[in-house]
Amino acid sequence: MNINKWQLYRAGLLNFWYYDEEDFYFADGKLLLRGNNGSGKSVTMQSFITVLLDGRKSPDRLDPFGSRSRKMEDYLLGEQEVVDREERTGYLYLEYKRQGLEQYLTTGIGLRARRQGAMNFWGFVLWDNRRIGRDLLLYKTEYSSEEGQEQKIPLTRQELENRLEQGGRVVRTQGEYMELVNKHIFGFESKEAYEELIKLLIQLRSPKLSKDFKPTVIYEILNESLPSLSDEELKPLSDTIENMDQTKQQLDQLLKEQRSLKKLCSQYDQYNRFVLTQKAEGTIKSHSSLQKLKKQEKELTDSLSSYRDELEKLEKDMSALRQEKELLTEESKVLKKHDVFDIEKEKIDIEKSIAKLEDQNRQKKSMLSQKQSRELDLRSSISKEEDKTCEREKEISSLLEGLTAEAEESRFSGHELFLQEFDKCYRDKYHFDFWKKEANEHYQRLEEILKVLQEKARTMEKYQEAERELGEARKELDIRRNEEKKWAEYFEEEKEELLTQIHRWSKDNKELLLFPEEIQLLARYCGELYESYSYEEVREPMFKAYNQRYQGIEKELLEVEHRIKEKEQEIKEKKEELQEWKRKKDPEPSRHPETLETRRQLEKAEIPYLPFFAAVEFKPEVTPEERERIESAVTQMGLLDALIVPEKHLDRVFEYDRVIKPNPQILAYTLCEFLYPTPAEGVGITAAEIDSVLSSVLVRDSREGSAELKEDGTYRLALIKGHAPREERSKFIGKEARRKYRQQVIDSLVEELEDLKAQR
Known part of the structure; x- marks a missing residue:
C-alpha cells in the first residue's frame, strides 16, 4: 500500500474574477x-473547495451561507453595469504532490461564459508529472495591436485536449470530472461515498458552526455521517427479494399457462364447431336433395296436369264418338232399310273402332x-321432406349462430360476407367450396397460431428456466464484479505504487538522470x-533513456576523439x-593554379614580367589611410x-592571367603622384615601363577609355564603376607593407597554433 x-x-x-493569473502555495497541505x-x-476559497472536487458550480456551493445570490457567471464576466465584457474563458486548478517525492498531479476545470x-x-486531470505554468501553459500569447503588447488568450477545450494528449484527460460533464477526481486523488469505492465527503466538507466550512447547535442538528449530522451498507450486508436481503421476484415470476408464468389453456380450450371448441359445420353441410346436402324431389314433384304434377288435359280431351273425343255412334246407329237403322250388307259391314268397323277407343280409354x-x-x-x-327441411333449417340456423359466434371469437372476418351470400342463395343452389376454402385457410392460420402459442409456452418455460439460470x-x-472491482482497485494502487517508486x-x-520529459x-x-501500453512498453522509455545515455556517452567519446x-x-x-x-621572402596575393602555370611558362620562355604590387612603392608623404x-x-x-x-x-601573355597595357596620360593627375617605380634587379622591367603603367591610371580625373581611381577608394574601369571595401592596412604594395603583413600572418598563425594545442 502506498504510504x-x-x-x-x-x-x-x-482569467477568473479579479485575477489575471495567480498561484497560491500550500504549506504541508494547509x-x-x-x-x-x-x-x-x-x-477565492469557495472557488476552490468544493468546486474543484466535484465540479458542481451551483450558486449554493459558492456561498458558505447557502444563499443562491452568487453565480459562477458573475465571477467570470463581472457585473454588467461595471464591466463591459460579453465573453470570457477562465481556469481553476489544484495541484497535488506526493509527500517526500517530486510527483505531481493536477485537477481543474475550464469555464466559458x-x-x-x-x-x-x-x-x-493531468497525471504525467507536467506542471501548469512550467511544462504546460493554459493560455497562448498573441500580439494586441490595440494595446501594443502581448496578450494571454486562455486555451479552448479542444486546444487543451490537444496539449494534454495521453498525459491527461479532458471531460465535458460534471459527473465524469467528479469520478476522475475520486479515482486519482481520493479512491473511494463508490461515487456515493465520495459525495458524503463533499457534504461533510460543505458542513465543516459553514460559518458559525456552533450557533443553534440543537440535538436535532446533531442527529442530522450523525445520521448523515453513517456509512452506507456494503454489498455483503445487503446480499441476504437482495437474495430474499430476488426469491420473491422468482416466486412472482412463477405465479405470472402459471397465469400465462392458464390463459394458454383457455385459448387451447377455445381452439378445441372451434374444432367441435368445425365438425358441426361439416354436419350442417350434410344437412344442406339433404336440403338440396329435397329441392330435387320438389322439382321432380313439380315435373310429375305438370305431367299429371297434361295427362288430365289429355284425359279430358279423350273424354270429349269419347263423347263425340258416342254422339257419332248414336248418329251412326240412326243412320244404320236408316241404312238397314236400304242396304243391309253394307251397313252391317260399316257397323262392324264402327264397333271395332269403339272397342279400340274403349280399350284406349281403359288404358288412359x-x-x-x-x-x-x-x-x-x-x-x-x-x-x-318439408318436415325434414324445417328441421334442417332449424339446425342450419343454430349452426349459423354457432358459426357466427365462433367466427367472432376466432376473428374470421370473411364469415359475415359468406353468411349474407348463403342467406340469399341457399334455397336454390349454393356451393360451399370458397367458404370452405377460406375457413380451412383460417383454420390453418389458427393452427399455426396454436403452434406458435404452444411454442411460446415452451419458450416461456425455457425463458423461466433461463431466468432462473x-x-x-x-x-x-x-x-x-466485486472481485473485479477489488482487483481493479488493487491494480490502480499498484500502478500508483509503481509510479511512486519511479519518482522515488x-x-x-x-547516475542515470532522466529528463522531466522522460519522467512525464x-x-x-x-x-x-x-490499456494502451504493455509493461514492456512502459519500461521502454527508461531503457530508451539508458540506451540514449550510453549512446550519448559513446558518441561524446567518439566526438572527443x-x-x-x-x-x-x-x-x-x-x-x-x-x-x-616563414620560408616566404615576400607575401603574394592568392593565385589560381593555372595562373601559376602560365607564369612558369613565361619564365621558361624567358619573357620578363613583374607583378604590379612588386614593381611600385608608396611615396613617403602618402598617409596610411590613402595607402x-x-x-x-x-x-x-x-x-x-x-x-x-x-x-x-604583350601579345604573348593571354592565357589564364592579366597583363597591363600602358596608356600614359600626359599632364594628368595619375598614380605617379602616389607611387614610384621599384624595378627588381635581373627581371628585365625598367623604371620607365613601370612609370608608363602608373601614368596610365588617372586619379580624380575622368577621361573616356582610361582607368581612374580616387583617394577614397572609388574607381572606374571602362564600363565598371565601384568603391573598394576597407581593409585593415596596405598589405602588398611596398616592401615594408609586405614585411609587416608577413610578420602579422606569422604571429597570427603562432597564436592559432597555441590555441589549437590548448584545445587538444
Whole structure:
C-alpha cells in the first residue's frame, strides 16, 4: 500500500474574477488566507473547495451561507453595469504532490461564459508529472495591436485536449470530472461515498458552526455521517427479494399457462364447431336433395296436369264418338232399310273402332290411376321432406349462430360476407367450396397460431428456466464484479505504487538522470498500463533513456576523439602553413593554379614580367589611410597582381592571367603622384615601363577609355564603376607593407597554433 499520500501543493486561477493569473502555495497541505472583510477570501476559497472536487458550480456551493445570490457567471464576466465584457474563458486548478517525492498531479476545470447564454464547462486531470505554468501553459500569447503588447488568450477545450494528449484527460460533464477526481486523488469505492465527503466538507466550512447547535442538528449530522451498507450486508436481503421476484415470476408464468389453456380450450371448441359445420353441410346436402324431389314433384304434377288435359280431351273425343255412334246407329237403322250388307259391314268397323277407343280409354284410366297414386306418394314424400327441411333449417340456423359466434371469437372476418351470400342463395343452389376454402385457410392460420402459442409456452418455460439460470449467473456476475472491482482497485494502487517508486528512484538515482520529459512520458505510460501500453512498453522509455545515455556517452567519446584528431590535423596544417610563411621572402596575393602555370611558362620562355604590387612603392608623404584606399581600389580593379611586361611581349601573355597595357596620360593627375617605380634587379622591367603603367591610371580625373581611381577608394574601369571595401592596412604594395603583413600572418598563425594545442 502506498504510504506517500497526495497533499495539496498549489492552487491556481487564470482569467477568473479579479485575477489575471495567480498561484497560491500550500504549506504541508494547509493554506491561510488573510485579509480585510470584503477582500475576497471567501470567494477565492469557495472557488476552490468544493468546486474543484466535484465540479458542481451551483450558486449554493459558492456561498458558505447557502444563499443562491452568487453565480459562477458573475465571477467570470463581472457585473454588467461595471464591466463591459460579453465573453470570457477562465481556469481553476489544484495541484497535488506526493509527500517526500517530486510527483505531481493536477485537477481543474475550464469555464466559458457569455452574457445571456449558457456557460460551457470542461474538467481535466493531468497525471504525467507536467506542471501548469512550467511544462504546460493554459493560455497562448498573441500580439494586441490595440494595446501594443502581448496578450494571454486562455486555451479552448479542444486546444487543451490537444496539449494534454495521453498525459491527461479532458471531460465535458460534471459527473465524469467528479469520478476522475475520486479515482486519482481520493479512491473511494463508490461515487456515493465520495459525495458524503463533499457534504461533510460543505458542513465543516459553514460559518458559525456552533450557533443553534440543537440535538436535532446533531442527529442530522450523525445520521448523515453513517456509512452506507456494503454489498455483503445487503446480499441476504437482495437474495430474499430476488426469491420473491422468482416466486412472482412463477405465479405470472402459471397465469400465462392458464390463459394458454383457455385459448387451447377455445381452439378445441372451434374444432367441435368445425365438425358441426361439416354436419350442417350434410344437412344442406339433404336440403338440396329435397329441392330435387320438389322439382321432380313439380315435373310429375305438370305431367299429371297434361295427362288430365289429355284425359279430358279423350273424354270429349269419347263423347263425340258416342254422339257419332248414336248418329251412326240412326243412320244404320236408316241404312238397314236400304242396304243391309253394307251397313252391317260399316257397323262392324264402327264397333271395332269403339272397342279400340274403349280399350284406349281403359288404358288412359289405368294410367290416370297410376298417376294419381304416384301423386299421392309424391305428396307424402313432399310433406316428409318439408318436415325434414324445417328441421334442417332449424339446425342450419343454430349452426349459423354457432358459426357466427365462433367466427367472432376466432376473428374470421370473411364469415359475415359468406353468411349474407348463403342467406340469399341457399334455397336454390349454393356451393360451399370458397367458404370452405377460406375457413380451412383460417383454420390453418389458427393452427399455426396454436403452434406458435404452444411454442411460446415452451419458450416461456425455457425463458423461466433461463431466468432462473440468469439469476444464478447474475449472482455469480455480482461476485465476479466485486472481485473485479477489488482487483481493479488493487491494480490502480499498484500502478500508483509503481509510479511512486519511479519518482522515488528518480529522486535517489545519481547516475542515470532522466529528463522531466522522460519522467512525464513514464507517468503517462503508467496511467495507461495494460490499456494502451504493455509493461514492456512502459519500461521502454527508461531503457530508451539508458540506451540514449550510453549512446550519448559513446558518441561524446567518439566526438572527443574526432575533435582531437581534427585538432591534431589542424595543428599539423597550421605548422605547415607557418613554415611556408616563414620560408616566404615576400607575401603574394592568392593565385589560381593555372595562373601559376602560365607564369612558369613565361619564365621558361624567358619573357620578363613583374607583378604590379612588386614593381611600385608608396611615396613617403602618402598617409596610411590613402595607402589602404589606393591598394584596395587597385585590387578591385584587378591591377594589383596584373603583370607589367615589355611592350614587345604583350601579345604573348593571354592565357589564364592579366597583363597591363600602358596608356600614359600626359599632364594628368595619375598614380605617379602616389607611387614610384621599384624595378627588381635581373627581371628585365625598367623604371620607365613601370612609370608608363602608373601614368596610365588617372586619379580624380575622368577621361573616356582610361582607368581612374580616387583617394577614397572609388574607381572606374571602362564600363565598371565601384568603391573598394576597407581593409585593415596596405598589405602588398611596398616592401615594408609586405614585411609587416608577413610578420602579422606569422604571429597570427603562432597564436592559432597555441590555441589549437590548448584545445587538444
